[in-house]
Amino acid sequence: MKDKKKFLIFIFLFFMVNIPLSSYENSQQSHAFSPRVLQKGATGDDVIELQARLQYLGFYNGDIDGVFGWRTYWAVRNFQYEFGLTVDGLVGAETKERLVRASRFDREFIHEQIRQGRDFTYYGGVPKEQQVKRQPDRGGQAANPGNQTTGTRTTAVNVPAGYSQNDIQMMAQAVYGEARGEPYVGQVAVAAVILNRVESPSFPNTVSGVIFEPRAFTAVSDGQIWLTPDETARQAVLDAINGWDPSGNALYYFNPNTATSDWIWSRPQIKQIGKHIFTK
Amino acid sequence: MLRWISIGVLSVALVGVGVWGYQEHQEKNAILIQAENNYQRSFHNLAYYVDLLHDKIGTVLAMNTADSLSPQLTEIWRITSEAHTEVGQLPLSLLPFNKTEEFLSNIGHFSYRTAIRGLDDEPLSDEEVKTLEKLYEHSGEIKRELRKVQYLVLENNLRWMDVQLALATQEEQQDNTIIDGFKTVEKNVKGYSEGMIHTSLNGVMEEPEESQVDITGEKIDHQQLRNKINQILSIDDGTELRITETGEGSDIGLYTVSFDQDGTYGYMDFTQKGGHLLTFMINREIGKPNISLYEGMERAGRFLQKTGYDHMEAYNSVQYQNVAVYSFAYTEDDVRIYPDAIEVKVALDNGEVIGIAARDYLTHHKERTINDPELTLEEAKNEVNPNVNIQEQSLAVIENDLGKEVLCYEFIGTLGEDTYRIYINAQDGFEERVERLKQPEVDFGSVS
Numbered sequence: 073m074k075d076k077k078k079f080l081i082f083i084f085l086f087f088m089v090n091i092p093l094s095s096y097e098n099s100q101q102s103h104a105f106s107p108r109v110l111q112k113g114a115t116g117d118d119v120i121e122l123q124a125r126l127q128y129l130g131f132y133n134g135d136i137d138g139v140f141g142w143r144t145y146w147a148v149r150n151f152q153y154e155f156g157l158t159v160d161g162l163v164g165a166e167t168k169e170r171l172v173r174a175s176r177f178d179r180e181f182i183h184e185q186i187r188q189g190r191d192f193t194y195y196g197g198v199p200k201e202q203q204v205k206r207q208p209d210r211g212g213q214a215a216n217p218g219n220q221t222t223g224t225r226t227t228a229v230n231v232p233a234g235y236s237q238n239d240i241q242m243m244a245q246a247v248y249g250e251a252r253g254e255p256y257v258g259q260v261a262v263a264a265v266i267l268n269r270v271e272s273p274s275f276p277n278t279v280s281g282v283i284f285e286p287r288a289f290t291a292v293s294d295g296q297i298w299l300t301p302d303e304t305a306r307q308a309v310l311d312a313i314n315g316w317d318p319s320g321n322a323l324y325y326f327n328p329n330t331a332t333s334d335w336i337w338s339r340p341q342i343k344q345i346g347k348h349i350f351t352k
Numbered sequence: 353m354l355r356w357i358s359i360g361v362l363s364v365a366l367v368g369v370g371v372w373g374y375q376e377h378q379e380k381n382a383i384l385i386q387a388e389n390n391y392q393r394s395f396h397n398l399a400y401y402v403d404l405l406h407d408k409i410g411t412v413l414a415m416n417t418a419d420s421l422s423p424q425l426t427e428i429w430r431i432t433s434e435a436h437t438e439v440g441q442l443p444l445s446l447l448p449f450n451k452t453e454e455f456l457s458n459i460g461h462f463s464y465r466t467a468i469r470g471l472d473d474e475p476l477s478d479e480e481v482k483t484l485e486k487l488y489e490h491s492g493e494i495k496r497e498l499r500k501v502q503y504l505v506l507e508n509n510l511r512w513m514d515v516q517l518a519l520a521t522q523e524e525q526q527d528n529t530i531i532d533g534f535k536t537v538e539k540n541v542k543g544y545s546e547g548m549i550h551t552s553l554n555g556v557m558e559e560p561e562e563s564q565v566d567i568t569g570e571k572i573d574h575q576q577l578r579n580k581i582n583q584i585l586s587i588d589d590g591t592e593l594r595i596t597e598t599g600e601g602s603d604i605g606l607y608t609v610s611f612d613q614d615g616t617y618g619y620m621d622f623t624q625k626g627g628h629l630l631t632f633m634i635n636r637e638i639g640k641p642n643i644s645l646y647e648g649m650e651r652a653g654r655f656l657q658k659t660g661y662d663h664m665e666a667y668n669s670v671q672y673q674n675v676a677v678y679s680f681a682y683t684e685d686d687v688r689i690y691p692d693a694i695e696v697k698v699a700l701d702n703g704e705v706i707g708i709a710a711r712d713y714l715t716h717h718k719e720r721t722i723n724d725p726e727l728t729l730e731e732a733k734n735e736v737n738p739n740v741n742i743q744e745q746s747l748a749v750i751e752n753d754l755g756k757e758v759l760c761y762e763f764i765g766t767l768g769e770d771t772y773r774i775y776i777n778a779q780d781g782f783e784e785r786v787e788r789l790k791q792p793e794v795d796f797g798s799v800s
Contacts, residue, residue, distance in 0.1 A: 108644030113669040113676070116641070134769070139792035142771035146743070162646065228792040230670045237793060256635040257610070257619040273457030276440035286391075286443035287516070311633070314677050315695040315709040318619060318631050320602045340601030343608060352601040 105172070110163035114140040115226050122163060124182050125175040126151060128196040136182060136194060138226025186227055232313045239279050241301070243309040246283045248301035249291030251348070258346035259305055261319035263312035265350070268323055275323075319343075322350035384513060391512035394441040395505070399498045401435035405459070406491040413484055421476070425467035432460035443516050451538055452494070459487055465754075494537055501533030567604060567714060569626020577607055580627050581620070584659055588613060597624070604714070606630065623714065629659050632708035634699075641674045641700035648676045648698040655705040656680060661694060661713065674700050677707075682717060688748040691716040691757060722749065722759060725778030732761040732776040735783060740765040740772060750775055752784045760784055 105118050119140045126132035131154075132147035145161050152159045155170050163171075181200060185192040192204045231237055243263055251262045269275035269282045276282050284292060291297045319325070320342040327347050331337070339351035408428045415421050436456045462483065466476065476484070504510065515530045572580070574595060581587065591613045598606040605624035610617070621631040649666050656664045661680075667688060668679040675697055682692035697707030725732075725747065733742060742765040752758050760775040770791075775784040 109646035110644065111646050111649075111669060113671050114645045115671045115673070137792065137794070141792040142766075142789055143769065143791065146766060146771070149743070227795055229795045230672055231790065231793045232670075233790045237796060256617060257633055260633070274451075274453045276437065281437070281440050285440050310672060311697070311707065314697070315693075315712070316631060316633065316697075316707060317709065317711060318621065318633065320598060320604070320606065320621070321711075322601075341599040342601040343596065343598045343606070350601075 105163075105168045107165070109165075110140060112140050112142070112145045112161060113230065115230060119144070120182065120186070120226070121177055121179070122148070122171070124177055124194045125171045127194045128175040128177070129171075130195065135227070136186070136192070137228035138186075139228040139230060141228075189227070232310070235279075235313055240306065240309050240313070242283065243279060243312075244301040244306040245297050245299070246289060246291060247308055248305035249296035249299055250289055251346075252299075252302070252305065254346040254348065256304060256308060257318050258348055259308035260311045260316055261322070261345050261350060262325065262348070263309045264317040264319045265322050265325055267312055268317070268319070268321060272323055318345060319350040321352075323352060325350045388511055388513050391442060391516075394438045395512065396502065398435055398438040398442070399495075399502045401431050401438065402491065402495045402498055405431050405435065406488065406495045409459075409484060409488045409491055413481070413488060422467050425463040428463040429460050429467060432456045432463070436460070443512065455490070455494070459491070462487070497533065497537040501530060501537075504533065505530060567623045567625045567628065569623070569628070571625050572622075572627040574607075576627060577609070577622060580622065580629075581609065584629065584632075585618070587611060587618075604630070628710065628714055629708060630710050630714055632705075634704070634706040636699075636706070638674045638699045638706075639701035641671075643700055643703045645669050645671050645676050645700070648700055648703055649678055651703045652676075652678045652680070652696040652698050652705060655708075656694065656696065659708070661710065664694060671700070675706070676700055682713065684720070684722065686747065687722055687759070688746065688762070689720070690748055690750045720749070720757075723779070725759060725761070727761070727776075727778055727781055729761065732778065732781065733763070735776045735781045736763055736765070736774055737767075740767045740774065747778065748775070750784065758784060764789075 105121060108118065110118055110122060115138055117138070120136060120138045122140070123132055123134070123136045123138070123144055126144070126147045127136060129151065131151045132144060134141075134143040134147075148163055148167070149159050149161050151157075151171070152161075152167060155174075157167055157170065175196065178194075178200070182192075182194060185204060190204055194200075194203060229237060231240070243266060246266065247259050247263050251259045254262070266279065266282055270277060270279055276285055283289065283297070287293060289297070322342050324336060324339055325348040326333075326336045328349055329347070336351070342350045342352065344350070405428060408424060408431065412421060412424050412428070415424060436453060439453050439456070462480075466480065510530055512530070518531065577595065578593070581593070587593070591611050594610050596608045598604075598608065607622045607624055609620045609622065612618075616634055616636040619631070619633045619635075620629065622628065623630055649669055653664065653666065656662075663683050664680040665683040665688065666678045666680050670677050678696045678698070680694045680696060682689045691712065693712040695707070695709040696705060698704070699706045729745060733745075736742060740763075742763045744764040746762050747759065748762040749757050749759055750762075759778045761778055763774045763776070765772055765774065771789045773785075773787045773789055775786075776782070777784050
């Protein structure tokens with residue numbers, strides 16, 4: 073009996089000493105996650121680590137791209153289920169701790185692969201050399217210049233449902249060409265008009281159809297659409313796609329100082345933002 | 353000597369410029385012809401499709417059995433879509449040519465709805481046949497007008513580039529056959545589209561013309577508006593609020609408020625009735641993300657509550673670099689009501705809410721009586737493709753293809769590498785909608 077007690081105390085002490093030690097080791101090896109809770113939709117270095125660790129354990133078979141999408145979500149849930157945690161798809165302190173304890177994370181290796189733009193995996197128990205697809209080097213660092221200090225760029229991005237980055241780029245060009253001197257809200261409103269037209273039965277049904285409809289936008293007719301858009305225009309387009317419409321459901325807009333058509337003045341007006349009057 | 357040399361040099365230069373100019377001229381012409389050909393193709397295609405459309409509608413009228421009706425109606429649907437595309441390529445957009453496009457859309461909707469309906473069980477009603485007869489008649493008129501314009505175009509070698517120029521220079525088109533012709537078409541379409549199409553096609557239109565949206569509540573004045581704003585935001589007393597009202601074209605009467613404060617530009621739309629916050633945007637420099645997507649979501653939720661939107665539940669969150677966008681839906685007795693949606697945008701540097709879009713919520717939200725589902729969860733599951741691995745399930749109200757609100761079981765499941773969201777009508781088991789949920793897109797810039 074006494075021995076058993078001694079033994080328990082010994083075990084207890086052992087853990088007391090050991091737990092801090094092991095977690096110290098882990099943090100050494102992993103720089104561990106930041107304390108933020110991760111959920112679906114998140115992006116960044118923490119997500120890269122999450123995906124790598126899940127892949128190490130065989131839960132995640134997708135690309136390690138730094139975006140917490142549906143596949144990562146299911147992987148997290150499966151992990152939580154297998155490890156007896158609450159299955160909620162949220163990566164909080166407990167889930168992180170279990171992950172860190174169960175897996176390894178070679179930060180240098182993974183970030184190097186991502187920076188080099190290589191196709192790679194990170195399964196546990198397989199030599200790393202075999203997990204990198206040999207392919208003609210794409211000029212190495214050139215793929216991701218100057219990112220050493222700002223962290224590794226994720227290789228995927230979140231896009232609103234139904235749109236590609238290229239649609240967003242095209243709309244940003246149109247918005248930039250049409251409204252670059254306007255306040256931010258005015259740019260969102262112009263982007264919203266493009267989307268309202270896509271919805272409307274009186275106009276073409278695609279973004280490109282609306283933008284390139286002959287004579288619909290002056291920026292398209294005079295070639296200003298081919299200017300390189302700035303970040304503001306891109307943000308404005310994202311906002312409009314995500315549902316912001318400061319134009320009040322408008323289908324047309326015009327600049328009262330330069331508008332030459334009588335017809336446009338006959339449209340019922342909604343409001344003026346910056347230099348543009350938005351109409352039905 | 354010098355003279356001869358300079359004469360020689362100059363004449364060589366002259367010849368050079370001449371050749372260069374000629375080549376430029378040739379190139380310009382080639383491009384003009386190419387552009388002209390594009391317009392010509394679109395126009396002649398349009399005339400052809402409208403003709404075909406007229407034909408097909410005529411055939412449908414003579415048909416009897418569902419077996420042949422459905423394919424024919426589908427064909428009509430396809431042709432209207434083609435014709436619609438061609439209209440969009442003609443340089444007419446500032447010429448009021450919308451009604452014709454709308455007319456085409458209407459035919460498209462009508463034929464689509466009737467084609468997919470399963471005409472065996474539910475044949476065309478008398479009223480629908482009447483609608484078809486009308487459509488036949490009107491497409492015939494449009495066809496005639498278009499063919500007339502087409503004849504004149506061919507006869508007189510009219511060029512679309514001239515229309516382009518005429519529209520661009522805003523000359524009153526004294527003698528522009530094409531424009532006049534299209535105006536006639538448009539006038540005709542307008543004549544009947546307003547009278548008849550809207551009444552008899554009602555119910556097949558996606559959205560009945562919403563000219564005014566009803567918002568509940570008393571009209572508020574500027575003082576009440578200011579109180580509202582102070583409830584939501586802390587704005588310095590010294591900051592000037594610019595308040596304007598919307599014009600007659602707006603379907604919801606709005607107060608628009610904007611302000612500048614320490615490099616921050618703020619913009620808000622409030623409904624005049626009830627003073628609900630409809631749009632809210634803050635524009636400022638946003639630093640590096642410091643807070644998590646999860647924490648941002650909680651802040652967004654609190655902000656909504658403060659603004660007067662209760663029982664909202666976040667169902668989607670997306671991070672775009674340093675901002676996060678959350679979609680909230682109204683939730684009643686654990687039923688998520690998707691039409692009542694609000695988007696909230698949060699800056700992840702300090703967790704400030706920098707945007708709200710509540711138009712969907714305000715135009716859809718009302719008192720609802722949600723009936724109990726007639727199908728059990730298990731029965732609904734049986735309606736789902738057995739290959740789909742169902743992971744999550746809940747009850748939700750969605751707007752279906754016909755624009756009606758229906759109570760559905762919502763299943764989220766996986767099939768292969770993709771994730772799907774499937775809605776099964778909780779009353780009759782109809783599969784209302786299946787969506788493939790988007791995976792993050794490869795950043796093309798990072799792999800080039």
